[in-house]
Structures are given as C-alpha cells and as structure tokens.
Amino acid sequence: xxxxxxxxxxxxxxxxxxxxxxxxxxxESFTFSxxxxxxxxxxxxxxxxxxxxxxxRTEISRTVCELLDWKRPNxxxxxxxxxxxxxxxxxxGWVRLPAVRRLGGRxxxxxxxxxxxxxxxxxxxxxxxxEPLELEVVKPGSESQLLRQWLERYHYLGYRVPVxxxxxxxxxxxxxxxxxxxxxxxxxxxxxxxxxxRWIGWTEAQRQQNLQRIxxxxxxxxLPWVEVRGLASKILSRxxxxxxxxxxxxxxxxxxxxxxxxxxxxxRGTCYRAANWIFLGRTQGxxxxxxxxxxxxxxxxxxxxxxxxxxxxERLCTAEAPRWADPEENSR
Numbered sequence: 001x002x003x004x005x006x007x008x009x010x011x012x013x014x015x016x017x018x019x020x021x022x023x024x025x026x027x028e029s030f031t032f033s034x035x036x037x038x039x040x041x042x043x044x045x046x047x048x049x050x051x052x053x054x055x056x057r058t059e060i061s062r063t064v065c066e067l068l069d070w071k072r073p074n075x076x077x078x079x080x081x082x083x084x085x086x087x088x089x090x091x092x093g094w095v096r097l098p099a100v101r102r103l104g105g106r107x108x109x110x111x112x113x114x115x116x117x118x119x120x121x122x123x124x125x126x127x128x129x130x131e132p133l134e135l136e137v138v139k140p141g142s143e144s145q146l147l148r149q150w151l152e153r154y155h156y157l158g159y160r161v162p163v164x165x166x167x168x169x170x171x172x173x174x175x176x177x178x179x180x181x182x183x184x185x186x187x188x189x190x191x192x193x194x195x196x197x198r199w200i201g202w203t204e205a206q207r208q209q210n211l212q213r214i215x216x217x218x219x220x221x222x223l224p225w226v227e228v229r230g231l232a233s234k235i236l237s238r239x240x241x242x243x244x245x246x247x248x249x250x251x252x253x254x255x256x257x258x259x260x261x262x263x264x265x266x267x268r269g270t271c272y273r274a275a276n277w278i279f280l281g282r283t284q285g286x287x288x289x290x291x292x293x294x295x296x297x298x299x300x301x302x303x304x305x306x307x308x309x310x311x312x313x314e315r316l317c318t319a320e321a322p323r324w325a326d327p328e329e330n331s332r
Contacts, residue, residue: 026094033081033163034191034211041068042094049086049095057083057097072164073212073323081163111159117149120225123176127230130173130181135235135242138168138183147183155221156266162218164188165251167243171235181226182235185219186243188212189259195281195303196259202317209321210256215247217260232271236306240275244308253322256312261301269302277304 026042037045045064052060061082065071070078089095127133138144147168151159164187171182189211190196196214197207222232240258248254261283262269269279285300309315 030089031191032085032088033078035070037068037085042089044068045086045089046095049097053096053098055098057086057100060097061086080161084163111148111152113149113153116146117153120179120223122225122227123179123181124227125229127228127234130175130228130231132174133181133234133238134172134174134178135169135238136172137246138170143170144168150180150183150223151185151219151221154224155219156263157219159219162187165212165215165247167215167246167250169239169242180223181228181231182220182222184217184221184235184239186215186247186258187218189214189216190261193259193283193303195283196305199280199305200313200316202313206317210316210319212322213253213256213316213319215243215255215258217258220260230274233274236271236275236277240306240308251322254308256308256315256319258306258308260304262304264300264302269304272304272306275306277306279304 026039026046029039030037030042044067048063048067049060052063055063058079061079062077064082064086065077065079070082072078086095086097090097138147147170148159162185166185166187168186169184170180171184172178172180191211192207200207202210220232220236222228222235243258244254258277260272260277262272264282269277273279280303283299283301283303
C-alpha cells in the first residue's frame with residue numbers, strides 16, 4: 001500500500017514541481033553516497049522539504065528514504081545518509097530545511113571532551129615489549145563515547161559519524177594493565193577512486209555489485225602518550241587478520257580488500273608499507289563532492305590497499321554481490 005501511495009504522490013509532486021519549484025531551480029542530477037539522484041527526484045526532495053517544513057529533519061529524512069526507496073541491503077532506511085544529503089543540498093542553496101531542534105544537542109555529532117580522554121603518563125618502548133596485543137570490538141556504551149572523544153580530540157580529522165557499515169576497535173596490552181593504546185575505525189569504502197578502480201580492473205556494473213567487499217580504514221589513532229616503536233604496523237597486521245571474521249559476524253559477508261587514504265603532507269605511510277599494504281598512487285584530490293572538477297589537486301591523498309585473499313582483483317570482478325545480514329540480529 002505504501003509503495004502504491006508513494007508512486008501516486010511522486011507523480012503528483014513531479015507534475016507540480018515541473019511547473020513550480022521553490023527556491024533554486026535544479027537542472028542537473030546529483031550524486032551522493034553512491035547514488036545518483038535525477039532532476040525529478042531532486043525536485044521531489046525540494047517539494048518534500050517545503051511541504052513538511054513543520055516536521056523535524058529526521059522525519060523529513062525518513063520520508064525521503066521511503067518515497068525514493070533508498071534502503072540498505074538489509075531493508076533498513078538510509079535515513080542517516082538522507083540527512084547528510086539534505087544538509088549538503090541546503091549548503092548548496094537547493095533546499096530549505098527546518099531549524100535544528102535543540103533537544104539536548106545533536107547527539108553523536110557533538111563530542112564533548114571529559115577528563116577521561118585527557119593525556120596520560122607516557123608509555124615508551126617497543127612493540128615486542130607489549131605482546132600479546134589484544135584487539136577488542138567497541139560496542140555501544142561508555143567505551144564507545146570515549147573512543148569518539150579520543151578521535152575528536154587527538155586525530156587531525158576529528159570524529160565524524162561514519163556512513164554505512166562500520167567496525168571500531170581499541171587495542172590493549174596485558175603488559176600495561178590493559179590500558180587502551182590505540183583505536184581504529186573501519187567503514188564503507190569510497191564510492192569511486194580512479195587509481196583503485198583501474199588497479200582492480202572492474203566494470204561499472206561489477207564495481208556497483210561488489211564495492212561493499214572493500215572496507216576503508218577511515219581512522220587510525222595511536223594515542224599521543226603512547227610512544228612505542230613498531231606498534232602501528234603490528235596493529236595493522238593484527239587487524240587485517242581479525243577484521244574479516246568480525247565483519248562477517250556483524251554483516252554476514254567477508255570483505256576481500258582493505259583500503260585507506262593517507263595525507264602525504266602529514267604522513268609518509270610508513271606503518272602501512274611496513275604492514276605490507278600496497279601503494280597504488282595518489283588520488284586526483286577532488287574529494288567525493290566535487291562533481292564539477294573545481295577542486296583538482298586540493299585534497300590529494302596517497303592510496304594504499306591490502307588484499308585479504310589470493311587473486312583479489314579477479315574475485316572482486318566475479319564474486320557474488322554480498323548478502324547483508326542485520327547487524328542488530330547478529331549482535332544478539
């Protein structure tokens with residue numbers, strides 16, 4: 001019934017917006033988070049934001065997902081991605097959104113620092129002295145909040161709520177009373193990277209089918225008071241062995257390739273090279289949202305990948321599309 005109603009309403013609004021679109025007149029498609037929205041769909045989004053201005057941004061985001069059938073492979077709405085899309089369109093002047101409701105802040109987007117995340121006594125040594133290292137998947141709770149604080153406070157990119165699938169780790173050692181030494185955030189891959197896609201050699205259809213078999217190392221932070229030689233590369237090696245099983249347990253399929261982007265103005269990528277990651281070259285520096293090629297060279301990154309299996313390029317081109325499981329079900 002919802003699909004039928006949505007179809008009828010979609011047609012009605014498409015007709016209305018063809019005659020009168022409030023605000024900016026959209027005349028081209030727009031790609032965001034792996035989906036290209038047609039001009040007609042963008043007109044619909046404009047109409048939704050106008051007709052439902054009395055609702056909150058969350059409700060509008062869900063409405064957009066339902067009417068455009070924007071869902072995850074497990075059937076859940078991509079409401080988080082939709083909200084980011086709406087805010088991006090607002091920044092471009094294409095839509096008007098209702099003011100943010102100040103009901104106790106904006107949740108995880110605002111990371112407040114507490115005394116728990118303050119610097120601790122320096123730990124100096126070598127990685128061998130801290131063996132065995134223990135990686136622990138971070139679940140919702142107090143440690144999750146602390147991880148967000150560490151990333152926001154000490155990582156040069158800060159903390160951002162990841163879009164799509166994600167997995168977070170903290171690293172401990174029984175040799176230092178199980179204190180946290182480092183944290184990692186893994187998330188869905190970049191939609192398109194020319195150097196990566198050329199190296200794999202897949203077609204557009206193959207890329208869309210199996211892109212989610214790539215996992216991106218979005219954040220990697222050795223806590224600033226930890227000065228341990230060789231620790232970073234050892235953590236990356238350990239995580240590359242551990243992550244495929246944890247990812248399969250949470251999402252129902254195994255990834256085939258890891259990727260990361262390194263800012264060459266800050267880092268040389270030494271720990272990735274030492275952990276046997278493959279350097280594929282430098283990106284074009286446009287960023288994900290530069291559709292008009294205006295930012296070429298402004299955000300250049302070094303691209304590294306790590307195969308999780310033999311013949312990874314062939315498998316990425318020929319494997320069946322991953323079948324997602326509900327992470328909530330798998331966590332019970």
